[in-house]
Amino acid sequence: MPHSPSRRGLIKGAGLATAAAASTLAAPAIAQTLPTLRWRLTSSYPKSLDTIYGAATLLSKYVGEATDGRFTIDVFAPGEIVPGLQALDAVQNRTVEVCQTALYYYIGKNPAFAPFTTLPFGLNARMQTAWLYHGGGNELQNAFLAKSNVIGFAGGNTGAQMGGWFRKEIKSVGDLKGLKMRIPGIAGQVLARLGLVPQNLAGGDIYPALEKGTIDAAEFVGPVDDEKLGFNRVAPFYYYPGWWEGGPTIHFVANLPAWNELPRPYQAAFEAASAYANSDMLAKYDARNPAALRRLVAGGAQLRPFPQEVMDAAYKENIALMAEISAKNPEFKTIYDSMLAFRNEEYLWWQVGEYPYDGYMIRARQKG
Template sequence: MKRREFLTAAGAGVAATTAVAMPAIAQSMPELKWRCTSSFPKSLDTIYGAAELMAKTVSEATDGKFQIQVFAAGEIVPGLQALDATQNNTVEMCHTASYYYVGKDPTFAFGSAFPFGLNARQINAWFYHGGGLTLLNEFYKKYNVYMLPGGNTGGQMGGWFRKEIKTVQDLQGLKMRIAGIAGQIMSKLGVVPQQLAGGDIYPALEKGTIDAAEWVGPYDDEKLGLQKVAPYYYYPGWWEGCASLTFFYNQAKWNELPKSYQAILTSAAAQANGDMLANYDSKNPAAIQRLVKAGTQLRRYPNEVMDAAYKVAQDLYEEIGAKNPDFKKVHEAARAFRNEEYLWWQIVEYTYDDYMVRARTRG
């Protein structure tokens, strides 16, 4: 074969190969437009911003072929209806907190936090390497959704109060914005729990409709202005050693995705998950200093209150688990993982942090 004929034949071969390959690539990268409803307002840039980061990452990773538009709470459905909208395919996905839905089943708590549970690093270890995600997604199948972690606040504060809490008796009759299982525990300690969306907390405290409220921590609480209507700020938030945020995907829509898109969504969710925690860790120190300088009174929960809450929590878990096998199964797995983690934590993590806190105090 002459050189010119060879090159012509080779070129034809390449063209034929390209003609075969291009449709396959195109089929694996379809153009999709999804909607993600958030349970949070845009003003909470730490939480709402995680969903925006996820959407931006997905778009860039697919050269704009997979677009996800994020909607704030109330723009499509109210914040506490995000899961329902995803279940029934009003939207393809949502960004929310799993424990908002313990009214459907208390097992939903474990996707976010449970009182006296895991801290942020521990829950991520449980999700990704301790079997937590597998367990939870077995449960979430019953609600037609698939879940990926979508952020974490880290340890939370214990709420704003109009009066000091020195004993368990001081909790009697207090109307407090606190949701989920934590609300059930507080109820057994004499509190009257109220479930309110973030934007409704300030007016309720201001009007005296409630006497106390918990939200997240210094950076977000300052944005809501809670320091203006309640002077005492308690810690730690024993009901949330961390709070993991959740991406829920409609199960059928998730299953329809090409494997490449599922992988991109998984990676984008993981990026949002880590970024949110770093964001809070970066912003909370300055925020707590601003609050104290403005007159906020920091108070640690008395041991009496902590011990009473811990006992009630353990009794409640036994009570729920006796009636709910899903709850019992997931709780036992999460509790066992937490206990193993603290064997390690008390050797290195806690001792290092304890020393460094004392060293900082000494200057």
């Protein structure tokens, strides 16, 4: 039976309406309602350290893609806007909206910055992430950072670091006395109690200082980055473990008013991209460090464990230093007590689950 003209008109109209609706749904909803924004990010790390610096470019990439290009973050290396160790100041005064840095660089402002990156004999990488995300660390962190007009997001972890490069062999605690070493954070204070002279230098400034003899030793991260920076060419002895950095977190730190002005979808995109960068950085270091360590040793680096005497002396001094800082700084004490309690609980599990498994597999590998 043929359709009536009026029925054909209704069908045609319905088809046009359906096509229009489909067209509306196909256009990204975020592009229809949200503003175009551009942030600037300054990093504390040189572009040559592509694993760390790369986390900032990863953040930028995924924030841009998630918002259909309407929220973009331009990434700048140290010196392009401000020096690497002035990144937090630039965010506080809103010279830039966000930075990539390690919060323990700023213990001169307050020692309570340090635990959110790492503390000597603190948490390993997985524990640090667990404490921040699910152990109250982030809440303590951002309550503390708010007083500086900023908010922080975990944006990477290096895993356990190396103990650094030394011009001479370390056989006893006495060998540390008078030694000038690039080592930031509270770890420098621990070693100062053993006679070492700590220096705080940005990543790009370490090699020239070590080469010229301005410093006698330097620690940075581990095989991947140390190889790129060429420390093995000017200091032969490569020590482990980096007891001061069992699992340091790199942060993205945003200006708090700027963050609060962001539409919630942009905040969500930033948070998700930061969390991805956090896990991706650790995965990259775990994947790349073995080959880099092989190359360094093949090239002449002399791998050495810190003597037990040095480890024990550092551990003892660290306990004393933590108590002294806690007695003077209630903010630090609250944060440190939280981290310490979490560490003790975590090792209850690790000594049953993780450590026996890893220990067995290491021994099995050595047996071939």
